[in-house]
Amino acid sequence: MGIERSLELSNSDALVAEEMEAFAQREVLPYASSWDKAEAMDPEVIRSLSKRGWLGALAPEAYGGQDMDPLLWGRFCESIGTASSSLLGLPTVHGMAIQAIARWGTDAQKETVLPMLASGEAIGAFALTEPEVGSDAANVQTVAEATGSGFRLTGRKRWITFGNIANWFVVVARLEDKPTAFLVPSTNSGLKITPVKDMLGFRSAELANLHFENCEVTEDAILGRPGFGFSHVAGTALDHGRFCIAWGCVGLAQGCLSASMEHAQEREQFGKPISEHQLIQRLIADMLVGTRAARGLCLEATALKRAGDPRVIMETSIAKYYASQHAAKASRDAVQILGGTGCSSEGHVERYFRDAKVTEIIEGSSQIQQLIIARHGLMQHRKEKRKKATNP
Numbered sequence: 001m002g003i004e005r006s007l008e009l010s011n012s013d014a015l016v017a018e019e020m021e022a023f024a025q026r027e028v029l030p031y032a033s034s035w036d037k038a039e040a041m042d043p044e045v046i047r048s049l050s051k052r053g054w055l056g057a058l059a060p061e062a063y064g065g066q067d068m069d070p071l072l073w074g075r076f077c078e079s080i081g082t083a084s085s086s087l088l089g090l091p092t093v094h095g096m097a098i099q100a101i102a103r104w105g106t107d108a109q110k111e112t113v114l115p116m117l118a119s120g121e122a123i124g125a126f127a128l129t130e131p132e133v134g135s136d137a138a139n140v141q142t143v144a145e146a147t148g149s150g151f152r153l154t155g156r157k158r159w160i161t162f163g164n165i166a167n168w169f170v171v172v173a174r175l176e177d178k179p180t181a182f183l184v185p186s187t188n189s190g191l192k193i194t195p196v197k198d199m200l201g202f203r204s205a206e207l208a209n210l211h212f213e214n215c216e217v218t219e220d221a222i223l224g225r226p227g228f229g230f231s232h233v234a235g236t237a238l239d240h241g242r243f244c245i246a247w248g249c250v251g252l253a254q255g256c257l258s259a260s261m262e263h264a265q266e267r268e269q270f271g272k273p274i275s276e277h278q279l280i281q282r283l284i285a286d287m288l289v290g291t292r293a294a295r296g297l298c299l300e301a302t303a304l305k306r307a308g309d310p311r312v313i314m315e316t317s318i319a320k321y322y323a324s325q326h327a328a329k330a331s332r333d334a335v336q337i338l339g340g341t342g343c344s345s346e347g348h349v350e351r352y353f354r355d356a357k358v359t360e361i362i363e364g365s366s367q368i369q370q371l372i373i374a375r376h377g378l379m380q381h382r383k384e385k386r387k388k389a390t391n392p
């Protein structure tokens, strides 16, 4: 593809990556199951992420962020993904809000909101899905009407990750029938936030439903231009979201692999460790190969992101599609290898199993990724064909 594939971290970033991994193992993994059971995220771990500057790391340096290198960010998502998918939801959606504002916001919006998101003093979330509109997201039904001094939003948003504790929402609504993004603070009196409980996975990701009723916002709340809400603002946000989830799935699959190898070498049945039974070896081999392949696809997308290459959109979809499917399979096989122990909540694989399934649905389901990948692939094919025809 003409892109440098041997990706490496600088020496200082390599140290940060080690610190991130240690943080995830020490301060996240041991507590992730209890957060999952409580269906709530510990505010202390959020403070720890903010204190280290990792929550807002992708914000531009000019606004207090770090403009973090995509490879280091990928490693961060991988480390957190091994420990807690719910917690990974936070840098994912917070980063979606940051990326959308950094790319499409006015100077005033950037100056007002980005520094507080970058420092972690405020939490950002992304509100696209509605009760009647999921995958067909360009068709959102939440309405924005001009009032003369600004806009009035009316409608509902569903399953908004960290919506329960977010301070700022990027909300996509229809303005004169065009999908348009708005920046709405959680303190707006026309916005009602209701916690969502009892989901299959991502149970401590502080999900919420949003109800906009007479939700008045000022004229300068528009993010990007009218009509840009889905194609541009959500496009930027979702590309970031897929990147985070893809890397997080590599981490989750790696967690499944470690738990499976550990258990298979300790547990004896029929007079020997189950790791010596070839049918178990087959599961481990597939898990190992799939995890390597998923990491390779994430690295491919990371190289394009680093290079600012527009092909990153397709490669990120490919990475998210493959890594989430692999994570779901790896978690299923990990439960199989651990047997009854895998079905109990005393370890991590039962949680991995529930969370991995969700990754095949969020940030565009597997079917939506297939549509995106095929559309981009066909477009590239036509482009190459035209190029060959003009330069035989």
Ligand SMILES: Cc1cc2nc3c(=O)[nH]c(=O)nc-3n(C[C@H](O)[C@H](O)[C@H](O)COP(=O)(O)OP(=O)(O)OC[C@H]3O[C@@H](n4cnc5c(N)ncnc54)[C@H](O)[C@@H]3O)c2cc1C
Pocket: 093, 126, 127, 128, 129, 133, 134, 135, 136, 158, 159, 160, 161, 162, 199, 201, 202, 207, 358, 361, 362, 363, 364, 365, 366, 367, 368
């Ligand atoms: C834990 C969790 C967190 C979430 N966080 C957020 C968030 O922060 N912000 C937000 O806006 N949303 C969020 N969502 C919503 C999520 O983005 C949607 O669930 C997702 O986009 C799918 O929409 P849907 O659930 O309405 O399913 P539908 O769109 O109703 O799809 C149902 C099934 O039909 C398939 N399908 C749909 N269209 C096609 C097609 N054209 N071709 C083939 N198959 C198709 C889908 O792949 C899926 O399998 C979250 C959801 C969950 C579960």
